[in-house]
Amino acid sequence: MPYKSLLAILCFVVLAGCSDPQAAGKFAxxxxxxxxxxxxxxxxTDRFDGVGTIEATDAITVVSEINAAVVSLPFQEGGYVKKYDLIAQLDDGQLAAEVARDEAVVAQNRANFERMKVLVEQKASATKDLDDATASLKIAEANLALSKAKFEKTRIRAPFSGLIGARKISVGTFLRTGDAITELANIDEIRVIFSMPERFLLQLKQGTEVTVSSAVNPELEVKGRVIVIEPIVDESTRNARVVARVANPGQKFRPGMSANISVVLSERxxxxxxxxxxxxxxxxxxxxxxxxxxxxxxxxxxxxxxxxxxxxxxxxxxxxxxxxxxxxxxxxxxxxxxxxxxxxxx
Structure with missing residues (x-):
């Protein structure tokens, strides 16, 4: 019987009892x-639900490390590049000449070193002359290593595999050190950054499973693990920054997107x-x-x-x-x- 019906019947009984003077003294x-x-x-299940931000596992702005003109940009904008693929070729004419010059200087100093070594062994020259020849050879070799390192910087290669962005410059552009060429990001795996209130931190540990779903497509759901729990709690919010590493099949999650976070802290x-x-x-x-x-x-x-x-x-x-x-x-x-x-x- 519905609750309201029972209450109405009981009220009727009470009123009826009160209307009988003889029953008034016996009312209960x-x-x-x-x-x-x-x-x-x-x-x-004790569960924490929140919202986080997606970041690439690795993400860089590809820049020039030397002053030089762009000769070629052999990459497909928005495409996938492998580690060590060539992204930009810079003019290497001057640096190639410097390498050739330093190679000649090294050869000359090595020959002088060998000659001095023989003369010292024959006691036809002072030991100091051999020391000077040794120092000159080492300086020449160091200069050659430096010029070769500069020469290698004319070939800008991908430091890791990932998706490459749009070109920020064109062939023929004269780049100065630090000028941007494009963006490169590895999103085969992603990092999800979120904040967790201090009251949950004692239950959270590295390796705890995290479920990540898309805020715009709830059917898109992947799982990952907590890799970082920042040691310092923000004193204004009483939250700690947490980082989870998550697989990204099909690369459907992109850096900068928001994501729904669910963490199971305990179960009974x-x-x-x-x-x-x-x-x-x-x-x-x-x-x-x-x-x-x-x-x-x-x-x-x-x-x-x-x-x-x-x-x-x-x-x-x-x-x-x-x-x-x-x-x-x-x-x-x-x-x-x-x-x-x-x-x-x-």
Missing amino acids: MPPMPVEVAQAKVQKV ANAITIPNEAIFASGNQSFVFVVKSDSTVARTALTLGIRLSDVVEVLQGLEVGANVVEAGHQKLFEGAKVMPISTEKK
Whole structure:
């Protein structure tokens, strides 16, 4: 029978009793109709949900390290390049000449060193002359290594595999050190950056599984692992920065996109739960009214655990199967007589 119908009948009975003068002295408060629910065992999951930002695992702006003109840009804009693929060829004429010059100087100094070595062995020259020849050879070799290093910088190669962006310059452009050529990003895997409140940090650790889904396409969902938990909590927000590494099949996630984050912090398979509506508070303590076998209620203090959208975990204070008042407890008191109405679905 609906709750409102029962309440109407009881009110009628009370009024009828009060209208009888002979019954006035024998009046007793009728049982209060209340909805009850049973404490059940179920699996509960303590979960953190938030929003993060996607970053590339590796991302750079490709720049020139020397002053030189662009000879060629042999890459397809927006395409995929492999590690060591040529991105830009710069004019190497002057640097090639410097390499040839320094190679000749090294050859000359090496020949002089060998000659001095023989003369010193024959005691036809002073040891100091050999020391000078040795130093000159080392200086020449260092200059050659430097000119070769500069020459190599005319060939700008991809330091890792990834997607390459649009050209920022054209063939013939004279580049100066630090001028940008294009962007390169590795998004085979992605990093997801998000903030987590301090109250969750003790339950979080490196390696914890993270589920990442697209804010624009909920069907796109991938899993990864926490790799970094920043050691310093932001004192203004009381949040810590967390980084997760996530696979990116099909490269559907792109750097800069937002993502929904879900982290399971703990699970208990055999938790005792009751409906959220059954809980009421007095000060800092949570209580429920437990319906006893004689249909009276007992005000019972509880220790609560994980709170879900519809139920709350009870850590202490209730046994499995206990009947608690879910609705109608506002006017109850210790020992009050009730008429339980089960809310369990048949």
